[in-house]
Amino acid sequence: MSICVIYFGVFLIFSLMLFILSLNFLVLDYSMILEFNLITINSSSMNMVILFDWMSLLFMSFVLFISSMVIIYSKEYMEGDLNIDRFIMLVSMFVLSMMLLIISPNLISILLGWDGLGLVSYCLVIYYQNIKSYNAGMITALTNRIGDVALLMSIAWMLNYGSWNYIFYLEFMKNDFSMELISFLVVLAAMTKSAQIPFSSWLPAAMAAPTPVSSLVHSSTLVTAGVYLLIRFNLCLGNNILLFLLFIGTMTMFMAGLGANFEFDLKKIIALSTLSQLGLMMSILALGELHLALFHLLTHALFKATLFMCAGCIIHNLSNCQDIRYMGGLVIQMPLVCSFFSISNLSLCGLPFLSGFYSKDLILEILSMSYLNIYIYLMFFISTGLTVCYTFRLMYYLLFGNFNFISLNCLNDSSYLMLAGMGGLILFVIMGGSMLSWVMFSIPYFICLPMIMKIMALIVTVIGGWIGYEFSKFSLNYELKSLNFLYSSLFFSSMWNMPILSTFGVNFYPIYLGKLIYQNLDQGWSEYLGSQNIYKNLINMSKFSQFLFNNNLKIFFILIVLWIIFLFIMYL
Structure with a gap:
């Protein structure tokens, strides 16, 4: 039995069950909040909270029913696709993220469902x-x-x-x-x-x-x-x-x-x-x-x-x-x-x-x-x-x-x-x-x-x-x-x-601004006043020092000659 048929059957059965439950909750005007304590450290507890009321149950039943129809439709539409199982898995993850969002009265679990939708939708949009x-x-x-x-x-x-x-x-x-x-x-x-x-x-x-x-x-x-x-x-x-x-x-x-x-x-x-x-x-x-x-x-x-x-x-x-x-x-x-x-x-x-x-x-x-x-x-x-x-x-x-x-x-x-x-x-x-x-x-x-x-x-x-x-x-x-x-x-x-x-508006202007900054700062004044220019000056100074050290005897004799000339001029 193919994965499409399995998911179709499961989603359809759950859809009918949730629809009947939602009618029951609606007639009784009934809401249910379930709390699961995941972890407690030093009196700080992290709970997973689930809200069941007629609104969430009805919406879930609709989502599951439409998903089941889409999955059976996909079996033929995506027939030539080699990765159809992966596609059905992605669709199922998409639906389950939506389920998590629907039943959450808690912002943390809403964010999990919300981000799940965002990530899986990205995978599905780039599918081709x-x-x-x-x-x-x-x-x-x-x-x-x-x-x-x-x-x-x-x-x-x-x-x-x-x-x-x-x-x-x-x-x-x-x-x-x-x-x-x-x-x-x-x-x-x-x-x-x-x-x-x-x-x-x-x-x-x-x-x-x-x-x-x-x-x-x-x-x-x-x-x-x-x-x-x-x-x-x-x-x-x-x-x-x-x-x-x-x-x-x-x-x-x-x-x-x-x-x-x-x-x-x-x-x-x-x-x-x-x-x-x-x-x-x-x-x-x-x-x-x-x-x-x-x-x-x-x-x-x-x-x-x-x-x-x-x-x-x-x-x-x-x-x-x-x-x-x-x-x-x-x-x-x-x-x-x-x-x-x-x-x-x-x-x-x-x-x-x-x-x-x-x-x-x-x-x-x-x-x-x-x-x-x-x-x-x-x-x-x-x-x-x-x-x-x-x-x-x-x-x-x-x-x-x-x-x-x-x-x-x-x-x-x-x-x-x-x-x-x-x-x-x-x-x-x-x-x-x-x-x-x-x-x-x-x-x-x-x-x-x-x-x-x-x-x-x-x-x-x-x-x-x-x-x-x-x-x-x-x-x-x-x-x-x-x-x-x-x-x-x-x-x-x-x-x-x-x-x-x-x-274009969001990408072009920041990139263009980056180009201007690169030209005028990174390759411009900051280069002249900063790294490259200092580097060149240091090189020139070290070359000069090296020249002095390499020719120290000659320079010493020249300085003696100059010193003698200076003394001679001064006392003449």
Whole structure:
């Protein structure tokens, strides 16, 4: 029996067990904290603490379920790979690091899971071992390192409380300066992991990883770790930090939605879509709705994992081509994959009664009911419209546009294990939202709004879809090849020049400064006043001394002659 099948079975069984447990904990309103004393030295004890409540159990069950589907999908996707066992092991380590992070009410064990995610994600991003992968892996690792350092600093600050079990201090120490500082550091860590502005550029770069990894990373593991951490820390976040987070979240959501409309790489479009949804989660979290953020996190995990799996299947069949301009008419050759893809895309748009609708519509209606300014309102609704816009553009290019790939191809739906992985998820993409809304909200939200605000989400969805369709039809013509459009599309598709700033901007200027210092100090004044010049002077002095010592008799006689001449002149 292969390692894929074993891990698939284990993860699936544990997922079902944890889901049943989470329902039990939810009904009983029950939480459990387990403490294991690892070591005690001179009355200082080091404990391993585990927190089980309905939130952590439910999230773990989702992570394990998606992981099991991704692993069975990988068995066929990575079929020709000689190191498939190593790949599955890495994916399992990735999932286990996420588990550790989810069940930790303690900053030390959170850091273990957090760093585990960072390190294993680096190994997975550079899996294909080429220059693009190495660059992507480096930017991923170094950006996440900023968050790791922020967490380390928050661990140091928590020494003020005598314990790292933050769960005990959240509400009690809310107005304390140390807790404000810790919460700021935690928000910074979450921003790097969840790729908020200005740390967004690593997320599309991480697409260099194999598609099953992208499916796992973008749905339920790496990028959601930041959101989950803030859901846990929500009680101690002050108003100023929440306002800052709201602004950053809305900007990220808008930037990613806009960028996806100008992108042609299939995986990158879906990655930018993830970034947009992460911005939405962060924004609604900043408004204080942590249960809604978790609800959207879980529904998003389902349809985003399916989207990536479908994209992987299409890329696999198109001989590793990721440019959507080559695709088109795939609905004829790959009907089942395209139907899965369409359902996931429509769920992402928030089409009524698919899983994405329940969370997105609720978020937008609660936002409409909140007491906020017009900027936040517009950013939320424009970003929702942009989501529909790039989704319809993608569907037009893939499913209905002209087929521009090579005539000799092997497009078909016959990848049974891949379809099994997608088929396991698609049922939850359709029904998961309603199921979760019944489970998570024992008392239903009742939102009373004017008619126009009530249907505003539907209006922006329809307008966004129409613009996306027209835009894709229009951009297939040659009228958009003007320089102005190219410049604007370069600016928007490069995420407002953020990748350039975070690579070229961070690397180039320090290296250039180093060059100037080397030229003007190391090889310039410091050399003249320092080492080399002193060395040369010492050499010259020692040469002179050596000359004197080598010719001491001659010099002695010359000095006697000079002395006699001097005496003769003096007494004449």
